[in-house]
Amino acid sequence: MPETSAEGTGTIEALSLVPKAEARQSMKDFKSDQEVRWCPGCGDYAILAAVQGFMPELGLAKENIVFVSGIGCSSRFPYYMNTYGMHSIHGRAPAIATGLASSRRDLSVWVVTGDGDALSIGGNHLIHALRRNVNLKILLFNNRIYGLTKGQYSPTSEVGKITKSTPMGSLDAPFNPVSLAIGAEASFVARTVDSDRKHLTQVLREAAAHKGTALIEIYQNCNIFNDGAFEVLKDKQQAEEAVIRLEHGQPIRFGTDGARGVVRDAQTGDLKVVTVTPENESQILVHDARSASPTTAFALSRLADPDTLHHTPIGVFRSAERPVYDTQMSEQLDTAIEQNGKGDLAALLAGGDTWTVVG
């Protein structure tokens, strides 16, 4: 867990260039004067409250925080944050945020997106932001449905989903956003659930401290078009067997009294869920989010059944150190000045080959 202090983020290296707030902040400092217009009961409310509640902990000057979003229900988010914000166009928020973050390293830049925005129309920008490792924190609200266009299936909907556009069931296999992100060379990937404020806040905390792009998939309930999509992960009894809580450095165990665990299959090298016994207890995988290799994090992301969501890991899958794009971009500018001196426009325009016409 990253350290925080009353003074704010003095110890968080990832935010060292972002000015600190002069006074202590509270949640209401981050509420804008705009009326929130999500449907009553939408999971977005909980996420908004969690983010607004978490921001004071960072202690950043709020004028140096920017929320950028695309299009969709979740993308209204910036209007409700009393920071700088841009509600852009469908799918393009990671690209816009990349330009902002790489030209302004004194900003804390957050992207808010949804499963359609990030994974359908904006899939290209998402994967490239992740591979570049720009200093962005991406909150991907996944409700497995298109809400704003009133209920078509999304790229994370389960196969066979009956919706307005798929009366006989959807045909396309869903993306697993965590697998996708790890495959796209993401340096930080986590999953959390809208209703678990404590867990959500902890994941935000770790993402904020991460240097580079952080992707947080947030399972979010759309109570109008896909109500109960994550109920199995929320219902206390079912969740015991369905949810695998990942904690760095801890054995991956879940179920009643930790009766179940994750081991590596000696034959295939893949991961599998077993009932923990005294014989196999020593083989239970210890979660290593910091591992340079993404292999095990990817294998963890494949444990969940896309239909039933059984064995869904939540928490930080991967949090690895990798060069950060905007840092390196700035370093190249500094190096260029060291090597060639600060740009001299007159010399540039003149070039090497000139001739003079005299009167």
Next chain:
Amino acid sequence: MTSQVSSPAEQADEAVVGEQRKPAGTKDVRRLDRVIIRFAGDSGDGMQLTGDRFTSETASFGNDLSTLPNFPAEIRAPAGTLPGVSSFQLHFADHDILTPGDAPNVLVAMNPAALKANIGDLPRGAEIIVNTDEFTKRAMQKVGYEASPLEDGSLDGYSVHPVPLTTLTVEALKEFDLTRKEAERSKNMFALGLLSWMYHRPTEGTEKFLTSKFAKKPAIAAANIAAFRAGWNFGETTEDFAVSYEIAPATTAFPVGTYRNISGNLALSYGLIAASRQADLPLFLGSYPITPASDILHELSKHKNFGVRTFQAEDEIAGIGAALGAAFGGSLGVTTTSGPGVALKSETIGLAVSLELPLLVIDIQRGGPSTGLPTKTEQADLLQAMFGRNGEAPVPIVAPCTPADCFDAALEAARIALTYRTPVMLLSDGYLANGSEPWRIPELDELPDLTVQFAQGPNHTLQDGSEVFWPYKRDPHTLARPWAIPGTPGLEHRIGGIEKEDGTGNISYSPANHDFMVRTRQAKIDGIQVPDLEVDDPHEAKTLVLGWGSTYGPITAAVRRLRKAGESIAQAHLRHLNPFPRNLGVVLGRYEKVVIPEMNLGQLATLVRAKYLVDAHSYNQVNGMPFKAEQLAKALKEAIDA
């Protein structure tokens, strides 16, 4: 004779590199006022490099010049075929010229394909220098020559110089430790040396260039220099070249100043860096590689010591998205592309219209639709620039008229974007981008002041007396909204593509507000201050020729021809396509006839007819090449007489 040289190794001695060679003076020298040379060969023959070098020599000599590179889209099209021919045309003169010239006086044909592809453009009597080594039976058959054109009398009307360029080059380099194939590669430098002798070009620049280009391969540098000198000496020695030519510097054509040769894309890149300096804003380029715009990305990426950030994006949309994001953060945001890229960027341009942030969208137009003709020129994106977005989304349009003018056009586009907080389209094209001409290097204090004032504090007082910041409260004169960048305390605000309430910028679906905002955005663009259109009309003509963009050179050359022939014609050229200059309607009304030549099917004509109800006559060419002055003069004459 070859007294300067005793052996190839000595020839390439670095100590003598850069020495100016002078003809020995044993041959006739004729004075010419202008020459058009075309170098043509296979895509891999180095014709663009040869042309570039001849151009540099010519520029440093002080001639006026204009160039036309013409090459296939394929990097290495099949060798020896007609589609694989790459050429470089250069027009240079002792006076002010406007175009790369209609018809070459001299063709250098490195192979049968180059001869066949270009012979049709040559007037009778033109000189042809052919590389006879490449005229093998097989090579000739490949392009459909049944008999050798060098022997069947088909070139009788021309002055043909058969030169075994390959053999001579290999012979000149025999003392170098090179394979035959490696040695053959220097034949373009042999040709360059020969032409440099013929036209008394200064040679030291080319020798220095070769030394530095091949700094890491000194043997290759030495071989190329040796081939270059051998070509020069061959001209000096051989009987076949009895005459050499002098074209005096164009001293009277140019205003006093220091000059250099510059291509459109280079001038545009420098214009962007200059705009960044004059605005005191960091430059951010978001771009995706596309012909013929990529050279701007390449150039700007070399100048990080000017604080220039270049971002090679994953696609066209991300290129403009990142530029817009940077603009939100207070950078001078730029995206560079060609027509297909503009199509992809349309939605983001619309967002920039709605956000009212400054942004430069540079379209180096090429042949379309779709992939079209990537390496050829066209100006058929005007209506796309004007209307290619959903909703009412007006965007100012600026067009440079010559390669060097791309510098000023970039500054002008930046001025409009920064003053009015709007995306601006700059329409260059392939001809301007790759063509070059002399440019008077401006003094820095001649450059416009583009400094901007970011919003610093509240700009509005509510009824209860409290001071607030309204992101859409406009400047009453320019209608520009404040530019409040993140990091400014107290001005936290949210903007987006949804319709905004006038003033507050909050989401608004109010019918009356939307109507007001649509009209206000349009009024802002319509109100942009642009200079009046200047008309060149010395004889009170009845016919006006109106152009825009890269047709300036050919149109002006055609107008000169007509006036020389005693015709009266007025000429005007538009730099601003949106908004048009205030006086355009009045100007058009003064003439009985208005002719608009364009490299499209009449896009400016459509705009002019719609806006001013003028029965403008459209003259069009969409063959991927610039207009020829003679053809245009004929068309204008017909219009005058009609």
